[in-house]
Amino acid sequence: MTTATATSHDDHHHGPEKGIMRWVKTTNHKDIGTLYLWFAFAMLLVGGAMAMGIRMELLQPGMQVMDPHFFNQLTTMHGLIMVFGAIMPAMVGLGNWLIPMMVGAPDMALPRMNNWSFWILPFAGGILMSTFFMDGGAPAFGWTFYAPLSTTFAPDSTDFFIFAVHLLGFSSIMGAINIIATVINMRAPEMKLMDMPLFVWTWLITSFLLIGAMPVLAGAVTMMLTDRNFGTAFFDATGGGDPVMFQHIFWFFGHPEVYIMILPAFGIISHIIPTFSRKPLFGYSSMVYATASIAFLSYIVWAHHMFLTGMPVAGELYFMYATMMIAVPTGVKVFNWVSTMWKGSMTFETPMLWALSFVILFTIGGFSGLMLGIAPADIQYHDTYFVVAHFHYVLVTGALWAIIAATLYWLPKWTGKMYNESLAKVHFWWAVISVNVLFFPQHFLGLAGMPRRIPDYSLQFADFNLISSLGGFAFGASFILLAYIVVDCIRNGKPVDARPWDGAKGLEWTLSAKADYHTFNTPPSRELIENESQHS
Amino acid sequence: MVTDMKQNNKITKGFWIKLVSAPILMFVFAVFIMPPIYDVFCEITGFNGTTGRVEAEQQYEVEEERKVEVSFFAMTMPGFPVQFGPKVNSMQVVPGKFYTTSYIAKNNTDKEVIGQAIPSVAPTDAALYFKKLECFCFNRQVFKPHEEIEMSLRFVVEPEMDERIKDVSLSYNFFKLES
Ligand code: HEM
Ligand SMILES: [Cu+2]
Secondary structure, three states: OHHHHHOOOOHHHHOOOOOOHHHHHOOOHHHHHHHHHHHHHHHHHHHHHHHHHHHHHHOOOOOOOOOHHHHHHHHHHHHHHHHHHHHHHHHHHHHHHHHHHHOOOOOOOOHHHHHHHHHHHHHHHHHHHHHHHOOOOOOOOOOOOOOOOOOOOOOOOHHHHHHHHHHHHHHHHHHHHHHHHHHHHHOOOOOOHHHOOHHHHHHHHHHHHHHHHHHHHHHHHHHHHHHHHOOOOOOOHHHOOOHHHHHHHHHHHHHHHHHHHHHHHHHHHHHHHHHHHOOOOOOHHHHHHHHHHHHHHOOOOHHHHOOOOOOOHHHHHHHHHHHHHHHHHHHHHHHHHHHHHOOOOOOOOHHHHHHHHHHHHHHHHHHHHHHHHOHHHHHHHOOEHHHHHHHHHHHHHHHHHHHHHHHHHHHHHHHOEEOOHHHHHHHHHHHHHHHHHHHHHHHHHHHOOOEOOOOOOOHHHHHHHHHHHHHHHHHHHHHHHHHHHHHHHHHHOEEOOOOOOOOOOOHHHHOOOOOOOOOOOOOOOHHHHHHOOOOO | OHHHHHHHHHOOHHHHHHHHHHHHHHHHHHHHHHHHHHHHHHHHHOHHHOOEEOOOOOOOOOOOOOOEEEEEEEEEOOOOOEEEEEOOOEEEEOOOOEEEEEEEEEEOOOOOEEEEEEEEEEOHHHHOOEEEEEEHHHOOEEEOOOOEEEEEEEEEEOOOOOOOOOEEEEEEEEEEOOO
């Protein structure tokens, strides 16, 4: 292998090509990671702008800003863009940047495919966004696109939505194949599976979830497509189909999908907490097994989204207990993070602040998930703002929090420079306070019965909605500061050492301060791997 | 590029096949396997109010004192131009005995209309035991212009149904077929 690499590079050897074509043609995992991350950030701003529109309309009861149909388009597109455009690409971007460095590989296993899986994304996103300008508008049936709303009753633009989802699916599946091949084939020969850092483990398991779940999503939209255009009746009762089956298929994809978004986040947090506690990660192998069992369980709990579709009692009970079981491995993780901090010499640099607030706020989301998983209670909670509060706690203060934490934590390695720590602290406190002002009151709104996906509401919900909207505007604005912090770091950051964080372990920290364009042309030795292991 | 070659060499053919076929299999599973499984599942369990069918009049053990009230409902999909309703709104039935009732439908237009009725039984736990010997819902129905037809239904509530269920409702929803 070493001899092969030594002679393997053409003119790319000493650094990237110049100009825009560098980014179009690149097969370098670091470039592609950067592209993914900037794309995700752009989409985060687009989806965030939609959220601002939504909160503007909900600021007060009554209809002020937009008509209900446009409101529905905004909620739908907000959900789709955030899930498929922001969170997932950001996680793939982090995976691209970090996995080869963490397993001591020179690049991803399939660099060309890597290029395609990124460059499909802007097209898919563009097609999705273009539906706003079509007759009948963008999809307005919710990010869950239940049939028959999305088949019989949807505008023609829905076919473009279907095509966009197909492309997104292709991109994710290729990304997943690439990560599996990288971890299995390109890993340093001296690194055993149980030596792998947790971010690598969680992404490996996530890749299997992607390979299992994304084709099911593709299948669901394909069936929609043929129902809409080619006379099949998968979801149409007239022809012997069943709209409820759509929900089964969608959630058979949908529940694994939520874990696709959160498992890499678990990995990230499992790097940051040991670093700033200056202790090895507590319970490494239990973390690996917990991740694997969460992934397995995520395939057999889907109907907890469907407690109100008239399931037999036996079904309700089964899905209720199965759902509750997910709390066990998730709890194992939370306890391991807490135990890692126990008696550690903790410091509170900004990545640690994000990680700590992740542990607390994600757990709040987990608890509301447990409440929703109680079938008889869900009769009250389903389709209310309580659900909205739940999934924003797990996705925003869970997945997105981890993405921000990771960005700050590894930014010095990506740029060789340090971000402005005091600005980052300001940004953290701004975001963590406003996000709670935004989402916490939504629990109360939901418990009081305010339905989700509505542009207007009765008067008793006015106060909490006002608070929530104001929190929302503040939270939205905080991302401008985040953009500034990142750009400022790239432009004016102070140069750092190769290991800017005192307690950081991991192969990536053995590279130069700013990781070279090509790294690990020779795989790391057993000794290095053992020294850099974050667990004992 | 040599880099690519080296890496492609490392990925064995068998591994490639596994990597690519796994998502393809999942797609096939979703489109071609899940729907039929779902149908069979609904038939076996009565899930979603799917009613059962018997081919011939069977003998059941009949308890004359046990009574179940069966209510009949009718709906039409928006835009279906046929007036549709049950002849009687409800019946007292003894589980294990066969009964006949009918629905009436009138085409209010000058055109021929073709439709298909889809049955559903509530509660779900009763659906499994609600069996039909004959039903207009087994076939599509053709309504000549301004025609009124009576469509019959012969059914039994099987005695194995949970004793605690005293009320069962059967509803039909009429959909338009294009041909
Ligand atoms: C302890 C773990 C969890 C449990 C028990 C749980 C349970 C539930 C239940 C029962 C619902 C359905 C509520 C309803 O519609 O009435 C739900 C909705 C949802 N959950 Fe979770 N959840 C958990 C963790 C997560 C995580 C980690 C994520 C994502 C990172 C997530 C994302 C979502 C989303 C997006 C929805 C809403 C889907 C929709 O639009 O209807 N959940 N959860
Ligand atoms: Cu779920």
